Amino acid sequence: MNLHFSPILSIALALLASSLVAANDWKPLFNGESFDGWKQLGGRAKYSIEKGEIVGRSVADTPNSFLTTEKNYTDFVLEFEFWVQDGLNSGVQFRSMSKPEYRNGRVHGYQYELDTSTRAWTAGIYDEANRGWLYPVEYNPSARSLFKNEQWNRARIECVGNEVQTFLNGRQVSHLVDDRAITGFIGLQVHSIRDASHAGYQVRWRNLRINTQSPKLSRSEEIYVRNIAANTLSKAEQERGWKFLFDGNRTSAWKGISDVNPFNNEGWIVENGALTIQPGGKGGQLITKKTYGAFELDFDFRLAKGANSGVKYFVVDHAEPGEEKSRYLGLEYQVLDDKVHPDGSKGVVGNRTTASLYDLIPSYRNVNTRDVPLHIGKWNHGRIISRPNGTIEHWLNGFKVVEYERGTNVYDALIAHSKYADIENFGLSQKGHILLQDHNDLVSYRSIKIREL
């Protein structure tokens, strides 16, 4: 059964749920008078207590500073209010650590981002000094308008097991399912500053309280769930209709396009939770048995050095009647070690690099002040969204890098200049298969999930 809750209903339920928590399950995290139970780590930013509020002030020529709890917390709900001066970046660490053996004691772990820039990623989840952005607010663009500049804002962080949800001014911003559930301290960050004229900029926190007695996840709003835990479907994903195309084990959603069984010892194999195509071209293309129109596809991919593959969609057989061999063609999310493989520099303006709409639209890997990474030999996260309104998006490692609409005059002009120019109605079918490309190279996929929209 798929349960679809409206955002409003979700909020109502969340409020109801929190009101049912006994008031004395909440404990103040800060006594309003002294820093007993807190210690400063990292840089030399100044922390003081004014009118019962914690005030952090930036200092030039010092790294990120953290006022941290001496206690560690694992499962909890944390609430606080914050006020940030325009131009200062800040954040609140949770489940964080500082250990001599890790980068000389550098504070690392989850951060609830406080972002006064036009990027507006407040309440996104950043893994400080470790994995970087886990939930950039690109995933939930409407949440970018929730932050109130130089006003008091209300924050809520829910950590239960391996799930984290963040809220800002009453609305959910992020929903992360991690591959780990760690313990650690809570810490109030004052970011280092590049511009010395920003010295003395303030961030204020007040009304910090924590519930470790009865921590619960609110029912999630209908936002994207970023699930890092390989080959798992969280409860929220299942409720929203996500289904596996590959769960680390079963390949029953897929078939080959010729008489050869693609799942042979020299072709596609399942190993260590990954669906891997081996070099040699003995697997052939894999297509889904089902076809899809409006959908959201999530997958991880791992490229060997110099390797080439691709995820195609709206794939249909373009063979003419009577033609013996099939010709399965479709729009392609490029998967390529584009720095090493020669195809990466062919085409125009980079439209054969990873996550590009192959030979048509380049994936621009500098988005909203961040360079989008591509890891070779490690797992990357891909995402294709084909919306009911006709818009299609390609995402790479947390960022939208391509957006277009099929069948427009722009689309037709791009096709006419591409290798697809002579294929009638290329990419225009109402529904099509998803295809994983065997390009004679070593490439792995895992956590392949889809939901129809």
Place this chain on the structure above:
Amino acid sequence: MNLHFSPILSIALALLASSLVAANDWKPLFNGESFDGWKQLGGRAKYSIEKGEIVGRSVADTPNSFLTTEKNYTDFVLEFEFWVQDGLNSGVQFRSMSKPEYRNGRVHGYQYELDTSTRAWTAGIYDEANRGWLYPVEYNPSARSLFKNEQWNRARIECVGNEVQTFLNGRQVSHLVDDRAITGFIGLQVHSIRDASHAGYQVRWRNLRINTQSPKLSRSEEIYVRNIAANTLSKAEQERGWKFLFDGNRTSAWKGISDVNPFNNEGWIVENGALTIQPGGKGGQLITKKTYGAFELDFDFRLAKGANSGVKYFVVDHAEPGEEKSRYLGLEYQVLDDKVHPDGSKGVVGNRTTASLYDLIPSYRNVNTRDVPLHIGKWNHGRIISRPNGTIEHWLNGFKVVEYERGTNVYDALIAHSKYADIENFGLSQKGHILLQDHNDLVSYRSIKIREL
């Protein structure tokens, strides 16, 4: 002074204005009991009176039918309510005529459109059996949601001098400045039907009243003013900051790009209110003295058979330092007799036809069920909008035929395949000149107006 009124304020003022009209300036147009003062023209659709309402019912195999007033009206405000059955097209004629010498008595003139289709152009202005669409609701897309299907809707038509404004359920839909101010009857249309199963479909009118004593134009909402009167700026256009680049007379906004005076007897001449480039290439390119970033440009153009010209924007001099000749290049709204001139079939998928973004994006001339006309030897209406958010639109004769954004990955891919591939930063300047192209052919422009956004 530019006066900018918010839509809400405009409505408030409009309501205030109408409430100030003495109640007895209004006369019922229909007595609720009989068709005294009315007569039926055109087809054989059935009109009856039920509960004080006029009911029109469609009939198969008959042309458009009209229940018309015997009296003619010139300046007036007309209000009525209407209810249309889903699937039926209808309308209300005004300033309309039926004369034996014009198409055998065919009813022609302004029509307030009643449109139940997904196109949703209700309250647009159509010139029945004459010039066709004068104010398609493409000009005011947010008004497409005002019509309530199979419910009572409130209509208002204001005709004063050569201006017409229409309203639907309290909001303004269209604002037309015509080149004529005619007199004529009011008529209730039942459209002919293509599908015989639609016979008997109903349209109802009630509470028809007219004010001919004190007709006034409400202050217009901030919608596009379609001004057909050549080389004029209406009061509303002036208030919104529109200025002439060519008013039928003065060419002082323009200059040439070489030492040759472009306004010579064999080059650009002003004649009969038009700025005309003569064949022979003796005029050269004309550019505006000023440069523009975000703007709205309106112009009429007339092509001789087989002729070629173009309106360029974001035009800057790409000559290298030390290069003697200028190289003024920019994005081009193509102006071409594309059926006859060989360039019309070059490029790809029609991206060198009129109103295309030249060599980049084709103008698709079938928009929202209408084929967009291009008249050779007659005046056409062009429009270029460069919005502050970076979106650019090309319009032709009432329809948006191209929309794109500069500097995106899609833009870069299109440029890379075009004749502009080797020009650095082509079309990307913050501001640029407007340019009228001398392509050795006979082409005229008039009513060239611009306002900065």
